[in-house]
Amino acid sequence: MSAATGSPLPRPGEGAFGKERIRVLYEVQAAAGQIEAIAQAIAVEQSVELPLAAITDQRVLDHTVGQVHLIRPLGDASGAGDGDGIVHARVDHSPLGRRGLDRYEVAIDLALDTMGLAGSASRGLDIAQMMNMLFGNTSLHAHVQWVDVEWPECLRGTFAGPQFGLEGIRDLTGARGRALTCAALKPQGLPIEALAKLCHTFALAGIDIIKDDHGLSDQAYSPFAERVRACQGALDKVRDATGVRTVYAPSLTGSPRRLIEQARIAEDAGCAMVMMAPSLIGLPVFAEMVADRISVPVLAHPSMGGAARIAPPLLFGSLFRLLGADASIFVNHGGRFAYSRGQSLLIAEHARKPLLGTRAALPVPAGGMTVERVPEMLNDYGEDVMLLIGGSLLIAREDLLERTRAFVHSVHAHGRA
Amino acid sequence: MSAATGSPLPRPGEGAFGKERIRVLYEVQAAAGQIEAIAQAIAVEQSVELPLAAITDQRVLDHTVGQVHLIRPLGDASGAGDGDGIVHARVDHSPLGRRGLDRYEVAIDLALDTMGLAGSASRGLDIAQMMNMLFGNTSLHAHVQWVDVEWPECLRGTFAGPQFGLEGIRDLTGARGRALTCAALKPQGLPIEALAKLCHTFALAGIDIIKDDHGLSDQAYSPFAERVRACQGALDKVRDATGVRTVYAPSLTGSPRRLIEQARIAEDAGCAMVMMAPSLIGLPVFAEMVADRISVPVLAHPSMGGAARIAPPLLFGSLFRLLGADASIFVNHGGRFAYSRGQSLLIAEHARKPLLGTRAALPVPAGGMTVERVPEMLNDYGEDVMLLIGGSLLIAREDLLERTRAFVHSVHAHGRA
Numbered sequence: 001m002s003a004a005t006g007s008p009l010p011r012p013g014e015g016a017f018g019k020e021r022i023r024v025l026y027e028v029q030a031a032a033g034q035i036e037a038i039a040q041a042i043a044v045e046q047s048v049e050l051p052l053a054a055i056t057d058q059r060v061l062d063h064t065v066g067q068v069h070l071i072r073p074l075g076d077a078s079g080a081g082d083g084d085g086i087v088h089a090r091v092d093h094s095p096l097g098r099r100g101l102d103r104y105e106v107a108i109d110l111a112l113d114t115m116g117l118a119g120s121a122s123r124g125l126d127i128a129q130m131m132n133m134l135f136g137n138t139s140l141h142a143h144v145q146w147v148d149v150e151w152p153e154c155l156r157g158t159f160a161g162p163q164f165g166l167e168g169i170r171d172l173t174g175a176r177g178r179a180l181t182c183a184a185l186k187p188q189g190l191p192i193e194a195l196a197k198l199c200h201t202f203a204l205a206g207i208d209i210i211k212d213d214h215g216l217s218d219q220a221y222s223p224f225a226e227r228v229r230a231c232q233g234a235l236d237k238v239r240d241a242t243g244v245r246t247v248y249a250p251s252l253t254g255s256p257r258r259l260i261e262q263a264r265i266a267e268d269a270g271c272a273m274v275m276m277a278p279s280l281i282g283l284p285v286f287a288e289m290v291a292d293r294i295s296v297p298v299l300a301h302p303s304m305g306g307a308a309r310i311a312p313p314l315l316f317g318s319l320f321r322l323l324g325a326d327a328s329i330f331v332n333h334g335g336r337f338a339y340s341r342g343q344s345l346l347i348a349e350h351a352r353k354p355l356l357g358t359r360a361a362l363p364v365p366a367g368g369m370t371v372e373r374v375p376e377m378l379n380d381y382g383e384d385v386m387l388l389i390g391g392s393l394l395i396a397r398e399d400l401l402e403r404t405r406a407f408v409h410s411v412h413a414h415g416r417a
Numbered sequence: 418m419s420a421a422t423g424s425p426l427p428r429p430g431e432g433a434f435g436k437e438r439i440r441v442l443y444e445v446q447a448a449a450g451q452i453e454a455i456a457q458a459i460a461v462e463q464s465v466e467l468p469l470a471a472i473t474d475q476r477v478l479d480h481t482v483g484q485v486h487l488i489r490p491l492g493d494a495s496g497a498g499d500g501d502g503i504v505h506a507r508v509d510h511s512p513l514g515r516r517g518l519d520r521y522e523v524a525i526d527l528a529l530d531t532m533g534l535a536g537s538a539s540r541g542l543d544i545a546q547m548m549n550m551l552f553g554n555t556s557l558h559a560h561v562q563w564v565d566v567e568w569p570e571c572l573r574g575t576f577a578g579p580q581f582g583l584e585g586i587r588d589l590t591g592a593r594g595r596a597l598t599c600a601a602l603k604p605q606g607l608p609i610e611a612l613a614k615l616c617h618t619f620a621l622a623g624i625d626i627i628k629d630d631h632g633l634s635d636q637a638y639s640p641f642a643e644r645v646r647a648c649q650g651a652l653d654k655v656r657d658a659t660g661v662r663t664v665y666a667p668s669l670t671g672s673p674r675r676l677i678e679q680a681r682i683a684e685d686a687g688c689a690m691v692m693m694a695p696s697l698i699g700l701p702v703f704a705e706m707v708a709d710r711i712s713v714p715v716l717a718h719p720s721m722g723g724a725a726r727i728a729p730p731l732l733f734g735s736l737f738r739l740l741g742a743d744a745s746i747f748v749n750h751g752g753r754f755a756y757s758r759g760q761s762l763l764i765a766e767h768a769r770k771p772l773l774g775t776r777a778a779l780p781v782p783a784g785g786m787t788v789e790r791v792p793e794m795l796n797d798y799g800e801d802v803m804l805l806i807g808g809s810l811l812i813a814r815e816d817l818l819e820r821t822r823a824f825v826h827s828v829h830a831h832g833r834a
Contacts, residue, residue, distance in 0.1 A: 010637045012606040018637070041753070048604035049632060054812035055604055057611065064606035114605060116634040116670070126671045128697050129634040132720050136631065136697060140723030140754050140784075187465035187472055188531060189429040189481035194474065214553065215466060217533040217546040220427045220435070253533070254543045255705035256673040280545050280553060282699015288672035303549050306557030309726075336458070337557050367557075395471035 012113060013063035020112040023069060023150040024134050027311075029101045029143040039068045039106045042144065045137050047110055063111055070107040105147070110134070112152065125158045127284040127323060139309060147311045149318070151356055159322040161358025163290065164297040166384055169326055169362050172272055172297060173208045173247055179378055180386035181206075181411050182364060183393055183404065185231065186213035192227050196234040198400075203238040203246040205404035206412075209386065210235070211275050212251035214301045218258070224250070225265045232269045249273035249299050256285055263293045273297045278320055279305035290324030299364070300325035312343060317350020320361070327362035327386060332377065335368030341380070348381055364388050371403065374410040387411060429530060430480035437529040440486060440567040441551050444728075446518045446560040456485045456523045459561065462554050463527055480528055487524040522564070527551070529569065542575045544701040544740060556726060564728045566735070568773055576739040578775025580707065581714040583801055586743055586779050589689055589714060590625045590664055596795055597803035598623075598828050599781060600810055600821060602648065603630035609639050613651040615817075620655040620663040622821035623829075626803065627652070628692050629668035631718045635675070641667070642682045649686045666690035666716050673702055680710045690714045695737055696722035707741030716781070717742035729760060734767020737778070744779035744803060749794065752785030758797070765798055781805050788820065791827040804828060 010018060024046070030038050043066030048055060055061050114133050116126030135146040162168070170176060183202045185195050195216075202210050210231075218224040228250045235246050252262040252274055259281060266274050273296050278286035280303050290298055300320040306312070310319075316330040330347045331337040348363035365377060366388035377387055389407055396403035427435060441463070447455050460483030465472060472478050531550050533543030552563040579585070587593060600619045602612050612633075619627050627648075635641040645667045652663050669679040669691055676698060683691050690713050695703035697720050707715055717737040723729070727736075733747040747764045748754040765780035782794060783805035794804055806824055813820035 009608070009640070009643075011608065012638050015637050045753070047632075048606065049630060050604045050808045051812055054808050054814065056814055057604075057607055060604055060606035064604065111606075113637055114632065116636055126634055126675060128670045128672065128675075128694075132634070132670065132694070132697055133632065136694070136720035139696075139721050140719060140748055142723070142755065187467045187474075187477055187481065189465065189477035189528075190474055191426070191428065213466060215464075215531060215550065217543055217549070219533055220432050220530055221429050223426070226426075253545045253549065255545065255701040257705060257709075258543060258545075258701075277545075277549070277553070279556075280549055280701075282702050284672040284675075284697075285699050285702055288674060292674075302557060303553035304556050306554075306559070306726075309723075331557055336462070338559065391467045391471050395468055397471070397473055 011059050012111060013059060015113070017112045017117050017154060020152055020154050021109040022112050022115070022134075022152055024108050024110060024146070025148040025150070026106045026108070026138070027074070027145045027147050028104045028106050030104060031101055035071055035102075035104050035106075039071050039104075039108070042066075042106065042138055043068050043108045046108065046133055046135075047114065049137065064114065066111075067109045068106065069109050070105070072105040074103040074105055101143075112154070117158070125155070127287050131283060135310065145309050145311060146314065148314050153356075156356045159356055159358055160287070160291055160324055161322055161356070162297075162324060162326040162361050163294075164326045165359025166326075166352065166362040167359070169297050169386075174245070175208050177383070179381075179383045179411050179414070180208045180362070181408050182209045182211060182386050182388040183207045184211050184213050184388065184390040185216065186390060186394065188213055188215040188219070189221060192222050192230045195222065195227060196230040199231045199234040199246075199248065200238060201401050202404055203235050203244055204242075205401055206244065206408040207246055207404060209247045209249060209273060209299075211249040211299060211388070213390075214251050214275070214277060214303050216251055217253045224262055228266055228271065229269045232271050236270070247272045249275045251275045251301070253277070253280065259285065259289055260293055263289065267295070271296065273299060275299040275301055277301040277303040277305070278323065278325070279303065279315070283319065283323060287323040297326035298324060300328045302330055312339070313346040313350040317347045318355060321351055321355065322358060325361050327364050329364040329366050329388060331367040332365035332369060334373070335366075337367050345380060348385065352384060360384070362386050366390070368392075371407045371410060374407065375414060378411070378414045383415070428476050429528060430476060432530070434529045434534050434571060437569055437571050438526040439529050439532070439551075439569055441525050441527060441563070442565040442567070443523045443525070443555070444491070444562045444564050445521045445523050447521060448518055452488055452519070452521050452523075456488050456521075456525070459483075459523065459555055460485050460525045463525065463550055463552075464531065466554065481531065483528075484526045485523065486526050487522070489522040491520040491522055518560075529571070534575070542572070544704050548700060552727065562726050562728060563731065565731050570773075573773045576773055576775055577704070577708055577741055578739055578773070579714075579741060579743040579778050580711075581743045582776030583743075583769065583779040584776070586714050586803075591662070592625050594800070596798075596800045596828050596831070597625045597779070598825050599626045599628060599803050599805040600624045601628050601630050601805065601807040602633065603807060603811065605630055605632040605636065606638060609644050609647045612639065612644060613647040616648045616651040616663075616665065617655060618818050619821055620652050620661055621659075622818055623661065623825040624663055624821060626664045626666060626690060626716075628666045628716060628805070630807075631668050631692070631694060631720050633668055634670045641679055645683055645688065646686050649688055653687070664689045666692045668692045668718070669706075670694070670697065676702065676706055677710055680706065684712070688713065690716060692716040692718055694718040694720040694722070695740065695742070696720065696732070700736065700740060704740040714743035715741060717745040719747055729756070730763040730767040734764045735772060738768055738772065739775060742778050744781050746781040746783050746805060748784040749782035749786060751790070752783075754784050762797060765802065769801060777801070779803050783807070785809075788824045788827060791824065792831060795828070795831045800832070
């Protein structure tokens with residue numbers, strides 16, 4: 001009996017979402033002959049977490065226990081191949097790759113009614129519980145990676161997705177028919193006036209969006225409120241003098257209470273965008289902040305994200321977007337981090353592809369990019385992208401304005417030859 | 418100038434914590450001849466995130482840039498050795514172990530004033546920013562693991578640590594001079610009455626603490642509020658009838674709003690303990706919930722934690738404890754997960770050792786344990802431990818009471834021969 005409604009509670013497999021399953025894809029490293037047992041163990045771990053012999057309830061056995069849908073060999077674990085496309089988003093710099101073990105794709109069907117969709121309205125999905133059931137305890141197995149999810153159509157409308165998305169950011173910046181440009185305020189340790197001066201220079205050079213270095217938080221040498229007001233103020237002055245409107249995205253970091261306070265300060269200062277790192281603050285917090293507290297586009301930062309043994313296209317592409325990221329920064333190949341070209345392009349694809357009716361998010365490849373690589377990157381990603389260049393601009397020192405103008409020009413001129 | 422105080426802001430290296438550094442230990446997999454460059458790159462990534470040539474501010478160069486303190490070879494990456502003890506908490510089932518690469522311990526000193534300790538009082542540390550600066554972007558490097566931190570004494574009083582700790586849980590349960598016992602409510606999918614009946618049986622058998630399966634959240638078939646009231650109610654009845662007081666720890670899961678609501682429901686129902694999974698809800702959220710919303714001991718669950726490339730003793734031992742876990746569930750060796758004995762014992766050590774003046778937390782080894790292993794586990798861990806057995810009790814089915822009594826008896830009798 002439900003105390004709230006007086007009606008009997010549904011059993012597993014009954015009621016809304018009761019019959020629905022969600023297919024989860026893992027990449028598993030296993031010795032030959034063990035993969036069936038391992039796949040079955042994952043199916044149990046991510047559902048009832050109990051030996052089947054300990055389950056006396058037939059409905060739980062029939063409905064709640066996860067089911068292995070598919071096991072497919074992917075070749076030797078030491079191979080560097082990208083698979084044949086059925087593995088949607090394999091981590092190619094992954095912990096998988098030990099001697100004598102084979103790689104397998106394993107697809108497991110889990111009951112959707114375990115995900116905490118109970119009760120209330122359209123945003124009833126509990127993000128923490130979803131992560132818990134899709135990868136929680138299995139994350140403790142070093143030989144398993146969470147690769148992708150086949151999102152069932154019944155979840156359409158469940159995820160808010162981006163509030164503005166790729167097109168909303170074009171509306172905000174006025175950037176049409178070309179890629180967008182982004183620069184970063186760094187290094188941390190600079191006094192506030194120096195950061196505000198960087199804003200001024202970037203704005204004069206025609207940058208679309210300026211983001212905080214993700215290391216800037218609420219330090220004694222540049223407290224959040226004063227930094228945000230000074231940086232936004234510098235941009236407001238450029239706008240008043242020249243008509244150029246450059247967007248500033250301060251980085252919100254901390255516990256929920258700090259995040260709420262920082263979001264208010266940013267809004268009061270007139271910031272037209274904010275940045276958050278979902279894996280740092282917690283994915284459920286990120287989603288709730290977007291839904292409840294943020295009325296401007298949100299730029300997601302990947303900090304702490306790579307620590308997860310979750311395939312980057314799934315995490316930085318699909319998941320961050322489903323939870324509300326309007327733009328997502330990720331590692332481009334050939335920079336400071338060892339991602340492959342295929343991996344980076346797949347992240348962008350996950351950010352932009354049709355996905356449960358949510359808005360497309362703006363992909364932001366980054367991580368040691370240079371002005372010289374602009375044409376190559378735009379050929380790779382197309383124009384629905386924002387290029388973020390940090391250190392390679394600032395290394396110009398006294399020639400920062402000129403160098404930033406070269407970056408902006410290179411992006412604007414691309415494809416107009 | 419600080420708008421709030423009118424006094425000039427400190428520069429890096431000035432003011433409270435200005436001169437302090439925090440030493441962070443990583444394990445890095447690298448080809449011979451590359452380790453110096455990689456260590457320097459980590460020091461830069463975790464501080465200014467900018468080529469040094471791009472930094473014009475001498476104070477930032479002198480103070481804010483991270484410094485490589487030590488590089489020490491640990492032997493071939495494919496080796497399975499435990500190191501020689503200087504690596505405090507190496508992950509031994511780690512992604513490190515590729516062919517032709519060597520393993521190194523790298524110690525890097527970071528400026529403490531980057532961690533967001535600014536402004537306010539003793540709990541000024543921003544947990545998200547601390548994680549960001551200690552491992553944020555470096556988490557994107559698959560060949561680097563975050564192994565440990567040498568916590569500087571100046572952080573004493575900064576972390577709240579457990580509110581009750583190991584001794585507080587002994588006070589609560591009355592368990593003295595012996596290890597504690599814990600059982601789990603599972604599988605999910607059971608109706609509420611069946612879960613309440615399990616509580617009744619476990620209590621009659623003399624279990625100290627009953628925890629929710631971490632998969633139980635707010636599902637249609639067992640909504641949080643009704644489940645918690647029913648389970649606590651079952652234990653209240655046993656207490657009234659027999660005087661036996663068994664503690665129930667419901668699992669709180671979700672976004673901050675859901676967590677706050679669930680904490681209130683649990684408190685209203687009279688629950689004397691709660692469980693949360695810090696890596697699932699977000700470490701900063703966990704710390705803030707403990708500080709602001711929870712007035713009973715907190716049991717930490719490792720779900721999603723293993724996904725982090727953070728050494729388990731650091732994450733489940735030190736970090737969860739510093740953020741307020743009174744007890745911490747972790748994987749014991751020889752069960753369903755591939756942890757070594759040394760690794761598991763080291764987690765317990767991190768939970769109990771002197772650490773910045775915080776209370777010791779109660780270690781809870783688990784993950785496929787059996788009644789038969791009780792003597793061995795108690796010999797390994799000593800009596801300051803709580804043994805958690807789940808499936809191995811429930812598999813007794815109609816003999817559950819008897820089997821649970823055997824578990825309780827085995828723990829109580831240990832060492833009294």
